[in-house]
Amino acid sequence: MEDYKALSKLRHRKQLFMSAIFILLLGAGRFFPVIGYLVPVCMVLGIYLGISRGRIWCNYFCPRGSFLDTAGKAVSLGRKIPSFLKRTPFRIAVLLFMFSMMALQVASRWPDFRSIGFFFINMLSAVTLVGIILALFIHQRTWCTFCPVASFSSWFGRGRNPMKIDSSLCVECRLCSRVCPLQLEPYRFKSEGLRDMKEKDCLKCGLCIAACPKKALSQTRNPEV
Numbered sequence: 001m002e003d004y005k006a007l008s009k010l011r012h013r014k015q016l017f018m019s020a021i022f023i024l025l026l027g028a029g030r031f032f033p034v035i036g037y038l039v040p041v042c043m044v045l046g047i048y049l050g051i052s053r054g055r056i057w058c059n060y061f062c063p064r065g066s067f068l069d070t071a072g073k074a075v076s077l078g079r080k081i082p083s084f085l086k087r088t089p090f091r092i093a094v095l096l097f098m099f100s101m102m103a104l105q106v107a108s109r110w111p112d113f114r115s116i117g118f119f120f121i122n123m124l125s126a127v128t129l130v131g132i133i134l135a136l137f138i139h140q141r142t143w144c145t146f147c148p149v150a151s152f153s154s155w156f157g158r159g160r161n162p163m164k165i166d167s168s169l170c171v172e173c174r175l176c177s178r179v180c181p182l183q184l185e186p187y188r189f190k191s192e193g194l195r196d197m198k199e200k201d202c203l204k205c206g207l208c209i210a211a212c213p214k215k216a217l218s219q220t221r222n223p224e225v
């Protein structure tokens with residue numbers, strides 16, 4: 001458990017740092033719209049990392065994810081995230097809505113770069129508001145279950161940097177699930193033995209590995225924290 005506490009503390013510090021940057025940029029974006037262009041830059045970076053290394057962007061690199069995991073967690077009811085929000089049709093619908101809205105807005109404002117910058121800042125504010133409302137009434141990472149960057153990472157980065165579970169060690173205490181920021185359930189892969197886990201939404205945070213009292217979980221590469 002000491003491993004878990006140390007890892008959790010380190011991750012929390014990194015998330016606090018990213019949250020501070022997030023609040024700073026969101027505020028400054030109201031006066032300097034060029035900051036808004038960081039939104040598409042972050043999206044491309046998140047998708048690139050997701051495809052090449054699995055969903056590591058969402059662990060603490062994502063400023064909004066970090067903000068929701070810290071400030072959002074403090075006010076969240078911490079309920080179970082409804083399963084339909086994780087399903088592919090819903091995620092595709094959100095992705096299509098977001099990307100077509102972005103394309104239409106950029107096209108209608110083109111070539112006014114200042115106005116486009118403001119649009120990105122407004123979009124970031126609106127999505128953050130949705131994330132906070134979902135955090136309040138459901139769980140701090142509810143938005144992260146269907147965020148377009150997360151969906152791309154899940155679909156195309158699955159199998160990257162996978163975890164394994166030693167079925168001979170796991171006693172199904174479910175502690176791994178209780179510490180998972182996304183309410184994933186690593187113990188459910190017990191029947192697969194030491195084969196790579198197929199959990200495409202795993203953030204590679206390593207919290208479950210550190211928390212497992214039986215050391216049943218492992219990762220082929222070091223946790224990305």
Ligand code: SF4
Pocket residue numbers: 165169170171172173174175176177186187211212213214215216217
């Ligand atoms: S914490 Fe470890 S022993 Fe407990 S259910 Fe998870 S993998 Fe199994």
Ligand code: SF4
Pocket residue numbers: 176179180181182184185186199201202203204205206207208209
């Ligand atoms: S399954 Fe484990 S490594 Fe993956 S997000 Fe959950 S706690 Fe982190």
